[in-house]
Amino acid sequence: MIEFERVSKVYPGGSEAVREFSCVVPSHRTVVLVGSSGSGKTTLMRMVNRMVDPTEGRVLIDGEDVRTRDPVALRRSIGYVLQQGGLLPHRTVLDNVATVPVLIGAPKRSARIAAGELLERVGLDPALGARYPAQLSGGQQQRVGVARALAADPNILLMDEPFGAVDPIVRRELQRELLRLQAELGKTILFVTHDVDEAFLLGDEVVVLEAGGRIAQRGAPAEILGSPANAFVREFVGAELADRRLSVAEVDGRRIAVDEAGRPVGVLAP
Numbered sequence: 670m671i672e673f674e675r676v677s678k679v680y681p682g683g684s685e686a687v688r689e690f691s692c693v694v695p696s697h698r699t700v701v702l703v704g705s706s707g708s709g710k711t712t713l714m715r716m717v718n719r720m721v722d723p724t725e726g727r728v729l730i731d732g733e734d735v736r737t738r739d740p741v742a743l744r745r746s747i748g749y750v751l752q753q754g755g756l757l758p759h760r761t762v763l764d765n766v767a768t769v770p771v772l773i774g775a776p777k778r779s780a781r782i783a784a785g786e787l788l789e790r791v792g793l794d795p796a797l798g799a800r801y802p803a804q805l806s807g808g809q810q811q812r813v814g815v816a817r818a819l820a821a822d823p824n825i826l827l828m829d830e831p832f833g834a835v836d837p838i839v840r841r842e843l844q845r846e847l848l849r850l851q852a853e854l855g856k857t858i859l860f861v862t863h864d865v866d867e868a869f870l871l872g873d874e875v876v877v878l879e880a881g882g883r884i885a886q887r888g889a890p891a892e893i894l895g896s897p898a899n900a901f902v903r904e905f906v907g908a909e910l911a912d913r914r915l916s917v918a919e920v921d922g923r924r925i926a927v928d929e930a931g932r933p934v935g936v937l938a939p
């Protein structure tokens with residue numbers, strides 16, 4: 670479990686990224702922070718592995734203040750997936766995945782074998798393990814990033830816009846893959862995105878952030894969509910779309926839903 674207790678962050682120079690944010694990420698659940706650029710999402714996420722220390726407040730993991738933990742050991746105990754994969758360019762894919770287990774004492778050979786199994790687990794051909802990151806597609810690199818984050822079998826996964834740099838089709842695939850993996854693994858996941866659809870798809874709970882890391886609303890996706898707390902959330906989640914008056918038009922024998930202006934919004938199931 671991760672707990673944010675009234676954390677604030679003012680960066681040197683005075684920019685206030687987060688103000689008095691409190692939130693619990695229960696064990697084995699996925700909580701998604703969603704908000705527009707600059708709402709403090711990355712800052713909050715980095716407080717968990719001490720890449721950023723809060724100016725005020727505390728972050729606890731399983732009841733223990735992360736400030737009491739050595740930052741390097743803490744980081745190795747938490748999986749972290751970044752938008753650009755963050756892979757080491759001069760190491761093979763297999764060695765990238767095996768890096769942290771070897772650092773924390775696993776024998777190289779067994780770490781490599783485990784890394785190959787993990788590649789399969791995230792949907793990659795283990796033969797890709799011999800390549801270098803630049804020889805993979807963006808989507809494949811992101812899968813490697815996920816495998817690497819899982820390699821030391823952490824309880825916690827931090828995922829910062831992990832699918833932000835891939836095309837929409839691959840993004841869908843990666844999202845589904847993550848849902849499948851999470852159903853098997855039950856990690857405690859803190860996921861950051863600015864994409865509302867992604868947040869609603871992946872989050873058991875979604876936290877909608879306004880500027881300054883202020884919580885506009887939190888809840889299950891259906892709760893937020895069903896009753897947005899205010900105009901900001903309403904606009905952010907596109908709730909006004911749900912209120913549009915739709916009607917049915919017939920085009921080439923298929924029934925198409927159209928909005929008031931006659932614009933198509935979808936196809937009705939036969």
Ligand SMILES: Nc1ncnc2c1ncn2[C@@H]1O[C@H](COP(=O)(O)OP(=O)(O)OP(=O)(O)O)[C@@H](O)[C@H]1O
Nearest residue numbers: 680684685686705706707708709710711712713863
């Ligand atoms: N190292 C830093 N020094 C000074 N200000 C910073 C630093 N990092 C972030 N900020 C500021 O803090 C605020 C929140 O930034 P943060 O990166 O946490 O937001 P975000 O929601 O993750 O944004 P994005 O979606 O664009 O990544 C921004 O105003 C940003 O300019």
